[in-house]
Amino acid sequence: MHMFQLRRADDVDAAIKAASAAQTAQQGADIRFLAGGTTLIDLMKLNVETPQQVIDINHLPLDKIEPTADGGLKIGATVRNADLAHDERVVRDYPVLSQALLSGASAQLRNMATTAGNLLQRTRCVYFRDEHMACNKRNPGSGCAAINGFNRTLAILGTSDQCIASNPSDMNVALMALDATIHIRGPQSERDVPIAEFFLLPGNTPNKETVMQPGDLITHVTLPAPPKGSRSLYLKLRDRVSYEFALASAAVVMTVTNGKIETAQFAMGGVGTRPWRNADAEKTLIGKAPDKETFRAAAEAFLKDAKPQSQNGFKVELAKRCLVHTLDAAAKLA
Ligand SMILES: Cc1cc2nc3c(=O)[nH]c(=O)nc-3n(C[C@H](O)[C@H](O)[C@H](O)COP(=O)(O)OP(=O)(O)OC[C@H]3O[C@@H](n4cnc5c(N)ncnc54)[C@H](O)[C@@H]3O)c2cc1C
Ligand code: SF4
Numbered sequence: 001m002h003m004f005q006l007r008r009a010d011d012v013d014a015a016i017k018a019a020s021a022a023q024t025a026q027q028g029a030d031i032r033f034l035a036g037g038t039t040l041i042d043l044m045k046l047n048v049e050t051p052q053q054v055i056d057i058n059h060l061p062l063d064k065i066e067p068t069a070d071g072g073l074k075i076g077a078t079v080r081n082a083d084l085a086h087d088e089r090v091v092r093d094y095p096v097l098s099q100a101l102l103s104g105a106s107a108q109l110r111n112m113a114t115t116a117g118n119l120l121q122r123t124r125c126v127y128f129r130d131e132h133m134a135c136n137k138r139n140p141g142s143g144c145a146a147i148n149g150f151n152r153t154l155a156i157l158g159t160s161d162q163c164i165a166s167n168p169s170d171m172n173v174a175l176m177a178l179d180a181t182i183h184i185r186g187p188q189s190e191r192d193v194p195i196a197e198f199f200l201l202p203g204n205t206p207n208k209e210t211v212m213q214p215g216d217l218i219t220h221v222t223l224p225a226p227p228k229g230s231r232s233l234y235l236k237l238r239d240r241v242s243y244e245f246a247l248a249s250a251a252v253v254m255t256v257t258n259g260k261i262e263t264a265q266f267a268m269g270g271v272g273t274r275p276w277r278n279a280d281a282e283k284t285l286i287g288k289a290p291d292k293e294t295f296r297a298a299a300e301a302f303l304k305d306a307k308p309q310s311q312n313g314f315k316v317e318l319a320k321r322c323l324v325h326t327l328d329a330a331a332k333l334a
């Protein structure tokens with residue numbers, strides 16, 4: 001583990017000032033905010049993350065879940081995953097989010113993990129976590145050991161010839177289906193980013209995963225009010241029933257009126273380099289009867305551009321079945 005300086009910030013201004021000051025003093029020093037530490041500390045122990053400055057944000061007043069004026073929800077960056085999953089408004093109005101959170105990691109990890117930390121968790125590609133292996137994401141220009149290596153769990157959508165890593169989060173998939181907005185404050189600017197624009201495709205720069213700039217702090221995430229009368233559901237398929245990342249998962253938010261699908265928002269995890277959504281696939285459902293044939297057509301459209309790697313071709317059919325099953329089950333919810 002490399003040497004680093006640890007500071008504690010007690011308010012948002014102080015956190016951003018500390019990040020900004022560290023960057024000026026150390027000319028572009030790598031800075032990381034420490035939330036639950038369940039990703040960051042692991043990666044620091046593996047020498048994959050080597051920040052010079054670590055700023056503890058656990059004492060910032062960002063741990064509240066509050067209603068918004070338009071009937072939505074404001075979720076603080078340091079709200080723990082367990083608290084969010086069990087919040088009665090989330091369970092009632094956004095069950096897909098509660099279910100996604102509860103399907104992730106373990107109870108102990110969810111007690112530590114935070115909203116922003118979960119958003120920014122890194123890939124579980126085994127080569128990314130091994131400093132001795134070629135990995136363009138960790139060490140740009142070094143190559144990608146996964147393309148001709150162990151890639152069974154990696155992505156089939158949004159890959160490039162530089163990186164095929166999948167986004168491992170469950171929460172992010174639900175936030176994508178719910179059209180969340182990420183609120184960011186940094187030394188340079190303050191901005192609100194729709195989640196559809198937050199994650200970047202790997203392209204030639206797989207080391208850049210999101211629109212976050214150095215020293216940027218996520219302050220909170222907002223959710224719009226759920227579509228009136230909508231039902232929502234999360235399904236996660238994995239190698240074992242608990243404590244395992246998704247091979248394929250689906251988050252569905254749907255409204256069915258008079259036997260016809262009125263609104264449909266869905267995203268998938270485990271298959272994309274970012275939590276994946278496909279507007280064309282969603283459009284195929286509108287105005288149709290909620291039957292298996294309709295759902296299969298949507299799944300075909302969703303996976304149309306899938307590009308399997310040497311070991312993960314099975315994910316194409318697995319993802320289609322996962323999506324069909326989740327859409328069907330969501331449509332049948334009372
Ligand atoms: C054994 C194991 C199993 C797991 N299984 C699953 C699973 O099945 N599904 C799943 O979804 N996840 C899983 N996870 C991942 C887990 O959900 C994440 O580690 C956790 O959500 C990260 O949150 P954290 O608060 O601990 O983040 P940290 O480790 O504190 O931070 C992660 C990153 O986010 C940055 N950061 C944190 N907060 C902010 C902020 N406010 N602004 C800017 N940057 C910030 C940090 O600097 C760091 O780069 C697993 C993790 C482990 C260790
Ligand atoms: S898939 Fe991405 S994270 Fe994995 S080795 Fe290749 S470049 Fe690194």
